[in-house]
Amino acid sequence: MSQTFDRTALYTLARSLLEQGGLPADKAATVAELLIQTDEIGVTTHGISMVSYYLPELAKDLMTKEGSHAVLADNKVTLLWDGNYLPGHWVMRHALETCMTRAAEYGMAAMAIRRSHHIGCLSALTRIAAEQGYVCYIATSDPSGEWVAPYGGCEPLLTPNPWAVGYPGRDHPVLIDTCASITTLSKVREHINSGTEFAHPWMLDGAGHATTDPTVINQSPKGSILPVGGADHGHKGFAMGLMVEMLTQALAGHGRVEAPTRWGANVFLQVIDPEAFGGREAFVSQVEHLNEACRNSRPIDPARPVRIPGDRAASAAARARTEGVTLPGEVLTRIRACATEAGLAFPEAL
Structure with a gap:
């Protein structure tokens, strides 16, 4: 189940986990800040979630610290x-x-x-x-x-x-x-961790058959992610x-x-x-003219009007500023485990 947290509390947790993992304070602060900014725009697969993948890299000296x-x-x-x-x-x-x-x-x-x-x-x-x-x-x-x-x-x-x-x-x-692939490796991991399959056949098993099963990447012969455009x-x-x-x-x-x-x-x-080139003011004028034409296009579903890439990120960031940062249960499970192992208190949900 998703929960919402204060962004400063999440940033402090991410920074502390990375520092305990061996990153110097300045590097830990930069990484933590960008991870939380990522969660704020709604890309929770690449936000504080990544700390659980970075810590083993630091422990094995596969991510350089100094x-x-x-x-x-x-x-x-x-x-x-x-x-x-x-x-x-x-x-x-x-x-x-x-x-x-x-x-x-x-x-x-x-x-x-x-x-x-x-x-x-x-x-x-x-x-x-x-x-x-x-x-x-x-x-x-x-x-x-x-x-x-x-x-x-x-x-x-x-x-x-x-x-x-x-x-x-x-x-x-x-x-x-x-x-260039039809889905990302982070999304594949998310489905594996949550025990769910894709809604569409976006994977290829080792024999070359399209499938919804994300676990084919862990099978032998190894499966793969289909490229954009699918089969x-x-x-x-x-x-x-x-x-x-x-x-x-x-x-x-x-x-x-x-x-x-x-x-x-x-x-x-x-x-x-x-x-x-043509100047920043003229650039923005051209960009906004096309953006508005797209947004005003008659939608197939009136409940789902056309969006411009970045609209959802802007809305998510604005919501995070007033309501806090929302994380899905799958991410919370892994980051809570990291905090427990490091002996750090996990923030209270808002």
Whole structure:
């Protein structure tokens, strides 16, 4: 059952858990803040929920605790960083600040990052730049992961390969956040943890048959997640997945060729300043004109009017500010277990 909590209490818990796990205070604070911001916009699969996955990584020294990223190339408008498997939220916060500063000077900036750890919810990151007036594109892949089969095949090879675009609107940013697979690995885990199946056949078993069963990823032969388009039009998602791996691994000069075995993230980040093109005011005018035309489109179901990506996140964030942050029971079970193991009190529900 879902429950609602004070955001400061959840932030304090997340930060304390990460600090007890060995992260220095500054890194723990950055990661915790972005995780709770993710819960505030309603993406509870990637919020404080992720602490239960990060703590074992810290315990095994698979998430680097100390130090900083390495700058491997800096050509002013293009950059290459090595994340040294540091916490992805911390790496991305620094990468965004760098690219926004460069975009303000040069009109745009692009960065490839190799060997970061998991970077979390992409729309929580693009939102940072979009709220400051920039267009922001982020794509990420994990060269060690094999969860999605290429279209026509039945052996998992790719990761879900998410990508996101955030850009300014009149009242709140437009936040497009999707991936090359028909669902995410976090959603697969959520269904496995809750003992439920998908409503649609979004998985492929080891023999290549479409299924609603998320546990096929743990079976032998290993099953996989279908690409966007599913069994009929999965060539579209497969092509998208190849594009993401090109941007995140080929441009970074590091990926599946090196065959890494630890959980990580390669990233492509681009920040664009509309002021360097037609101007920010004209940009927002064009964006809002199309947004309103879409929202005013006659809906198939009057009870479900057309939404623009980012509308639900803005509503969720506004609700969280006044009512608190709501978490589902599956997340609460895992985070309560983390708190108990760490000897920390769990916040009282509102």
